[in-house]
Amino acid sequence: MAKQLTSEALPVDLPGVKRTRKKTKDTDNLTGYLFILPFLVGFIALTVFPVAMSLYLSFTDYDMLGQANWIGLENYQRMLTDDNKFLQSVKVTFFYVLTAVPFRLIFALAVALLLAKVMVMKGLYRTLLYLPSVIGGSVAISVMWRQLFGNEGALNSILAQLGIPTVSWLGDPAYAIWTLILLYGWQFGSSMLIFLAGLKNIPNSYYEAAQVDGANAWHRFIKITIPLLTPIILFNVIMQLIQGFMAFTPSYIIFGDGRPLNSTLLYVLYMFQRAFTFFDMGYASAMAWMLLLVIGIFTALIFKSSSYWVHYESEGDK
Template sequence: MIPEEKAHEKLEPQHPEKKPKDKKQMKVVPPNRKIKSDNKNVTGYLFISPFLIGFLSLTLFPILYSLYLSFTDFDLMGTPNWIGLENYERMFTNDPTFWQAMKVTFFYAGIAVPVRLVFALLVALALNKVVEMVGLYRTLLYLPSVVGGSIAVSIMWRQLFGDDGAFNSLLATLGIPTHSWLGDPDTAIWTLIVLYGWQFGSSMLIFLAGLRNIPKTFYEASSVDGAGPLRQFFIITIPLLTPVILFNTIMQVIQGFMAFTPSFVVTNGGPVDSTLLYVLYMYRRAFEYFDMGYASAMAWVMLVIIAIFTAIIFKSSEHWVHYEADNK
């Protein structure tokens, strides 16, 4: 008889042991789960399809098409005719009105943007001290930003500063000589700057939110050290508010360069092109002179200008914007 142990050894397989396969390799995905995953993807795309359709058809396609038109001669009626860089060449070398519009726009944005930011900050500082009925004051001061860009307000502004307007009537009542504010090239642009500064509500609310986030303990500690309100403003408020100032500055610079309605309605670019803002001139080239190719080239030049200013502001922010994470 063969011993039981030896018999067991004979029955064992002679080939080496096979290692079990990796569990991940052994895992089989049920077909139902794949179908479920595909259904979820389809459902997700269906939900975002309105945005995708709107973005592709109303944003991306017009942007790319305007870039193509900037290299063509197109009168809105016929077929675009490819002319290469002629629009850009004519713009920079043979169009004095372009340079006038550029000059007016830089002057307008360079003064109107700081005026609005400073005024919005001062009002936000005042509201930050108010305890009672702050919601009412905040709403009333925000209203000009809601309606300020409308055609109705621009018409009102034109009537207000007209020769027989309320402003001249007030001056006549006080015995001060009246003036043709909209008819004088030296003062017409200032009426638009005042209108832009009057629409300070949105910037004011952002500044107010930033002021509310500054801990009061900083002011209490500095007052114990003998710092007055003016010193607290420069060593506490301004440094801690710099991220908000950066955001407001970028947004207002973009709005300043893209201003259109005040110049179009209040002065129509006059007198003698003293209020001819860039976007108004671009509108004229496109829809009055039917020179859509040239207007498209102007639009891309303005895009580059805004991008350069935005990049400069962002780059300079490394030296004057302070974040809370920088102190950790």
């Protein structure tokens, strides 16, 4: 029987073959677009449009009830020159981020180093230590934290039993922000797991060779662990920095409006107040874009500095 020619066996320059392949390619493209259509619709409707709208509103005076009136850069000018509460929120947020982020990362690294040496029931310990990251940002945990540090809370009860003077943790401006920092540090699980994964990737032969040369535990940590862990540190620093700048729920649930004396008035909490308490959506949108700019600058600076302190095993990775 004569061998039948298939379309693949025909010369590629035949008009019929070209039309068939073009039709097949168009059909494949249409099928692909249909599959990603739900994502595209959601991305445009829930991300692109709100972002573009917030950028427009940042140049307007808009109270969510009437028309948005174009005022140009007045929101940004008022923010930087005439709003003392804005400057206070910036001060509080920078102190919070520059204190809470190192505290969480150092604690997470310390726990990861201890967990890396555990040989029995490692999965259970990892799960238990990760739980605070899962539930720590919830409203329930914030309420529990408020009760724990209240005047009649468990912490003051323990201090009273030990004969130590109690402290107004939530009412004293000197201590209030530290309750939020402690809560942020308590949610160390995700950073810990990332550090633990990085520690597992460091070959034991490096430590054995250093030990043979007489290096003690501290020298092995400084000369081997930290340099080989710097890519993980870079990732964790950037992620936790962004999360720190965007902190909102604990401050809102525990202190409400930034009390006492605006000592816990985080940036996003004040932005929320401007938008949904004072209905100043144009000003709140300008604050949102200012926050995006600050986070972008910090992220760029960290990436720029990474060439001086981040170590990669292969020079080709840099």
